Amino acid sequence: MIRSSPAVPFGRFDASWPAASRPDLLAEPVATALGQWGGTGLAESVLVVDTDPEVADTAAFCAAYEVPPDVSANCVVIAAKRGGVVTHAACVALATTRVDVNSAVRKHFGARKASFAPMDTAVAETGMEYGGITPVGLPGGWPLLVDEAVAATPFVLIGSGKRRSKLILPGALLARLPNAEVVAGLAC
Template sequence: MSSARGNLDWQPLEEHPGLVAPTVADANAPGLLVAPVDASLSDTAAFCQAYDVTLEAAANCVVVQARRGENTTYAAVVVRGTDRADVNKTVRKHLDARKITFADQEHAEAATGMKSGGITPVGLPVDWPILIDRAVADGGEFVIGGGVRTSKLLITGEALAALPNPEVLDLTIAG
């Protein structure tokens, strides 16, 4: 039966910091579990199928770039694997931006110290807002990236909402 833990061998992150990006290992987020994964199966649908993790327990994190005039804000947006974030309306308005785009991959990797496809809210720059969908914050355990494509973290919605600069919102597109 699928769950957040799936068939992965979860271990305490404190005992295996080399499995994640250095910024994730240095984030001081106690209680996290980490598991190695095949990089070719890192994308949500393939990961969930291969490791018997339910899509509802997979949390996706994307980095957006919000601009208004000369001001640019980078933020993380976290939603369940079954949902789509309303970036163009809800996220844009919340960040008070005229224009919003997904952040350039090269810039996102340089700014976070993480690899695209594994970027996670754990260990992001402390001045970045972390916008967390209410379904994630109110949920139980979730699997998120480890900052690299070769690992995943197990974290609760409550722990995500306790990260620096969290904002819990209704972020998904209905339907």
């Protein structure tokens, strides 16, 4: 039996669960990452909510589930190029802002060019669905840049790796993920 937890800090959802208890609502890399957190106490602070995939995009989602945009975070996959070498990374910013790819990200990586990775590349590399990509369970070695506003937000809503669900977790926890770095001015 799957037990629901009513401890959602914002929004209007029918139910929520500890994310690790609902691998059916998570992309495989996300479920694996949460499973590896067992015994650390971190996994218990991550909730998952089952939602309508037709309203997975941020603006529609926030309206449908009464989630304030300033607690909704987006994870985007970036391709930074330098000397013919492409570095993939993920960047997380609040939905009220945009990742500054052309300046902050490019300079951070010392890249000649930085851009959003093509959708098919982002999906293939992460093992997650487009519109649900999350920093939890990223490929090993990928840099993760977290805007300081996200890290300072008590709880944020972000993708689960699938379009049909979302994670709710402390913003500070994103800054503790593997290869994470909090970056001032990442988003504007």
